[in-house]
Amino acid sequence: MLAPELHTYLFTCRITKPSSPSSDSAASDQSDSSDSQLVVAHTKRPAKKKKGKNLAMNHVEAERLRRENLNKRFYALRSVVPNVSKMDKASLLADAVCYINELKQKVDELEAGGPKLKKVKVEMGAKNTYNKNKVDVKMVGEDAMIRVQSANTDMPTSKLMSALRKMEAVVHHASMSCVVCSICCR
Amino acid sequence: MLAPELHTYLFTCRITKPSSPSSDSAASDQSDSSDSQLVVAHTKRPAKKKKGKNLAMNHVEAERLRRENLNKRFYALRSVVPNVSKMDKASLLADAVCYINELKQKVDELEAGGPKLKKVKVEMGAKNTYNKNKVDVKMVGEDAMIRVQSANTDMPTSKLMSALRKMEAVVHHASMSCVVCSICCR
DNA sequence: CGATACACGTGACTC
DNA sequence: TGAGTCACGTGTATC
Numbered sequence: 487m488l489a490p491e492l493h494t495y496l497f498t499c500r501i502t503k504p505s506s507p508s509s510d511s512a513a514s515d516q517s518d519s520s521d522s523q524l525v526v527a528h529t530k531r532p533a534k535k536k537k538g539k540n541l542a543m544n545h546v547e548a549e550r551l552r553r554e555n556l557n558k559r560f561y562a563l564r565s566v567v568p569n570v571s572k573m574d575k576a577s578l579l580a581d582a583v584c585y586i587n588e589l590k591q592k593v594d595e596l597e598a599g600g601p602k603l604k605k606v607k608v609e610m611g612a613k614n615t616y617n618k619n620k621v622d623v624k625m626v627g628e629d630a631m632i633r634v635q636s637a638n639t640d641m642p643t644s645k646l647m648s649a650l651r652k653m654e655a656v657v658h659h660a661s662m663s664c665v666v667c668s669i670c671c672r
Numbered sequence: 673m674l675a676p677e678l679h680t681y682l683f684t685c686r687i688t689k690p691s692s693p694s695s696d697s698a699a700s701d702q703s704d705s706s707d708s709q710l711v712v713a714h715t716k717r718p719a720k721k722k723k724g725k726n727l728a729m730n731h732v733e734a735e736r737l738r739r740e741n742l743n744k745r746f747y748a749l750r751s752v753v754p755n756v757s758k759m760d761k762a763s764l765l766a767d768a769v770c771y772i773n774e775l776k777q778k779v780d781e782l783e784a785g786g787p788k789l790k791k792v793k794v795e796m797g798a799k800n801t802y803n804k805n806k807v808d809v810k811m812v813g814e815d816a817m818i819r820v821q822s823a824n825t826d827m828p829t830s831k832l833m834s835a836l837r838k839m840e841a842v843v844h845h846a847s848m849s850c851v852v853c854s855i856c857c858r
Numbered sequence: 859c860g861a862t863a864c865a866c867g868t869g870a871c872t873c
Numbered sequence: 874t875g876a877g878t879c880a881c882g883t884g885t886a887t888c
Binding site: 660 | 738741742745746748749752753761762765766768769771772773775776778779782783827829830833834836837842843844846
Binding site for chain 2: 877
């Protein structure tokens with residue numbers, strides 16, 4: 487519903503609490519039960535009491551700071567996970583986990599198709615009536631002579647060269663010609 | 673820079689809390705847990721109060737359930753983000769954000785290594801005394817004739833072809849020769 | 859003893 | 874009006 491701004495993208499929104507944090511004026515509203523009521527003697531306040539109170543205040547402020555910091559992180563997380571601009575914290579965490587797994591999988595399958603393989607698949611463009619695809623390989627000792635004939639669509643030489651590079655083959659000589667440009671080359 | 677590396681791969685560490693989370697005995701028994709020693713010893717409350725108490729108990733239990741659920745999510749997040757098996761919640765969230773950004777960037781540069789750019793940089797291998805790198809481009813109408821001379825290291829033809837493909841240039845003719853194999857080609 | 863982090867119960871707010 | 878979520882102050886454990 488309210489759910490403002492989807493997608494976020496930069497949100498250095500800074501919110502300050504109205505309560506003044508530095509001074510001690512925010513003390514003793516009414517919730518200081520359990521402790522004996524203090525400050526009758528305004529002048530010579532026992533150091534012990536004051537110190538204890540001060541410490542408690544320090545504690546509560548530290549806790550507030552921690553909470554605030556943690557919420558910042560929540561906002562940051564919300565900003566990097568897509569499609570979660572409206573849910574609550576639990577759902578945000580769950581979606582973050584799902585998103586991370588998604589990204590992981592994507593990375594895995596992307597870089598598994600990258601520089602890993604020995605066997606390389608080369609798509610050689612569409613066959614047509616005028617040009618049959620033909621691949622001819624002749625081995626001479628450790629060297630190979632490859633002769634490829636295909637249509638000139640979709641950059642066949644580039645693909646072939648890339649395939650050769652991926653196979654870590656050293657190219658000593660290469661020749662390419664476009665024979666029937668009026669028909670197969672646009 | 674980035675060099676994420678080390679992956680870690682799988683660490684489905686499953687941690688269970690020692691405290692029994694199943695809320696079975698929380699129906700009308702509130703005498704367990706935390707045995708606060710100052711318990712002002714409230715005597716029997718009227719039914720109304722009891723109902724209020726029951727409601728409050730429902731509230732407190734709902735809150736406890738929510739907290740528990742949220743912590744589960746935290747554990748789940750910890751399980752999918754590497755290298756954070758010991759930090760606190762805030763650091764966990766921060767690391768999760770960093771990790772997501774890392775993964776995003778990785779995915780981007782992995783899948784943008786394919787069909788994207790217009791301007792292409794080609795590294796042409798190391799120069800040496802015997803082979804000066806030379807690039808000659810002659811424009812004829814809309815066509816370009818490119819003559820490249822370089823050392824035969826690091827697959828120059830493949831790189832050139834890839835660059836041409838990335839620029840979406842149509843190659844009509846290509847020729848490559850390795851002239852001084854005994855010197856520059858190992 | 860201070861610093862840090864977490865869980866807890868409770869008030870306040872929403873739909 | 875009840876179910877859900879959040880922020881708050883506090884108690885408590887670890888270092």
